[in-house]
Amino acid sequence: MRVVVRSRSGGAPRCAAVLDVGRERRVGEHAGSGAWLVLAPVGRARSYAGCVKGFASDNYSGAHPQVLAAVAAANDLHAVAYGADPWTARAEQLLREHFGGQARPYLVWNGTGANVTILRAMCRPWHAVLCAQSAHINADEGGAPEFLVGCKLIDLPTPDGKLTPELVERAVVRVGDEHAVQPRVVSITQSTELGTVYRPEEVRALAELAHRHSMYLHVDGARLANAAAALELPLRAFTTDVGVDAVSFGGTKNGLLYGEAVVLLAPELAEGFAWVRKQSMQLASKGRYLGAQFTALLEGDLWLRSAAHANAMAQLLAAAVTGLAGVRVTQRVQANVVFAVLNPAVSARLQRDWPFYL
Ligand SMILES: Cc1ncc(COP(=O)(O)O)c(C=O)c1O
Numbered sequence: 001m002r003v004v005v006r007s008r009s010g011g012a013p014r015c016a017a018v019l020d021v022g023r024e025r026r027v028g029e030h031a032g033s034g035a036w037l038v039l040a041p042v043g044r045a046r047s048y049a050g051c052v053k054g055f056a057s058d059n060y061s062g063a064h065p066q067v068l069a070a071v072a073a074a075n076d077l078h079a080v081a082y083g084a085d086p087w088t089a090r091a092e093q094l095l096r097e098h099f100g101g102q103a104r105p106y107l108v109w110n111g112t113g114a115n116v117t118i119l120r121a122m123c124r125p126w127h128a129v130l131c132a133q134s135a136h137i138n139a140d141e142g143g144a145p146e147f148l149v150g151c152k153l154i155d156l157p158t159p160d161g162k163l164t165p166e167l168v169e170r171a172v173v174r175v176g177d178e179h180a181v182q183p184r185v186v187s188i189t190q191s192t193e194l195g196t197v198y199r200p201e202e203v204r205a206l207a208e209l210a211h212r213h214s215m216y217l218h219v220d221g222a223r224l225a226n227a228a229a230a231l232e233l234p235l236r237a238f239t240t241d242v243g244v245d246a247v248s249f250g251g252t253k254n255g256l257l258y259g260e261a262v263v264l265l266a267p268e269l270a271e272g273f274a275w276v277r278k279q280s281m282q283l284a285s286k287g288r289y290l291g292a293q294f295t296a297l298l299e300g301d302l303w304l305r306s307a308a309h310a311n312a313m314a315q316l317l318a319a320a321v322t323g324l325a326g327v328r329v330t331q332r333v334q335a336n337v338v339f340a341v342l343n344p345a346v347s348a349r350l351q352r353d354w355p356f357y358l
Contacts, residue, residue: 055356064255070296087291094298100240104264107290108282114248114260127184161192189220191227195337200238207243222250225307226335310336
C-alpha cells in the first residue's frame, strides 16, 4: 500500500481515503471539495458519491460483512429469548476460551452499559472509582456512572491517559474515615482514550496495588482488541493473567453492529450480576443477535485482523502527517487513534469534509 498526499491544485477536486478503523479494509472515494490530504492504496479507490469519511470515531465505520452475515443466518425460525439461545451459549464459550475458564461473560448493548453494570457490581454508595481524567466513564458517559452506580468518580490527570501505581497510591486516602468516600475501584482503559497501550506488567502493578488496598481493577476494554493487536498478545495475557477483576470487552468498535461483553473475572462479582444487568436495561430480549455477532467475531481471528488493520491505518495516517508544516502528533500511536495539534484554520477547512474531534 502506498500513501499518496496530494493537494487539490491542479487535480480534480476529489479525494480518497482509507482509515476505516474497525473494518478489515474499505476504501472510499469522496467527491466533495476542500480535502487535500489523501491516503489511498493507489489504483484501488472506489466511488461512493456523497459518503463522509469520518475520522472522529471508530463508530463511524459500518459493521463487518461477516458480522452482518452471522446476524442474517441467526434470523431463521424462533429461538429462546433473553440469551438462552445457542448463539449466546457459543459466544460465552468463546469468551471463556479467550479470557480463561473462570470468566463469567454477560452480553450487553453498549459500552456505557458494560462499564456501569460492572461498577454497580463492584461498588456500594459510599465507594469511589479512581480513573484517569480522560477516561470515557469520566469524560464521555454523560454522568451515567455517577447517576446509575451512585458513586463518586475521582479523576486523576495523566499526560498520556494511563494511570500509574504512584498516581493511584496518592489518591487512596482517608481509608476508614466515615466522612470521606472510600476508594473501591481502579478503572483503566485499554487501549486508552489517547491511543496509548498498557503493557501487561503495568496492568499487573495496578492490580497488585488495588488488591493491596482491597480494591478492584476494572478495564474499560472498548478497544481491547486493538491493544491485543498492538501488544501481539492473547487477550488473557494482559487481563486475567495479571489480576484484572472485570473487563468491558468492546465489540462495536471491532466490527459489530452493536454489542459489548461484560467479562467478570473475580468470581464474587457474578453473584446477582444477572439482576444488575436486567435492572440496568442491558439484557437484550432477542439475545441471539448479540450472540451471533460475538461468535462471528471470536470464532476465528476476525477480531484480531480487524483490530490489527485499524492500528495499521492509524500508523499510516500518523506517518503521513508527521513532518507536515503545522502538524504535531502529540501521543505515541500505539493503537488506532492519532492525536495531533493542527493549525485552527487548517482544522476548520479539513472538518468541512473530514469530521474529527477537536
Ligand atoms: C473508551 C470507551 N469506553 C466505552 C465506550 C462505549 O461507549 P458506548 O456507550 O457509546 O457504546 C467508548 C465509546 O466511544 C469508548 O471510547
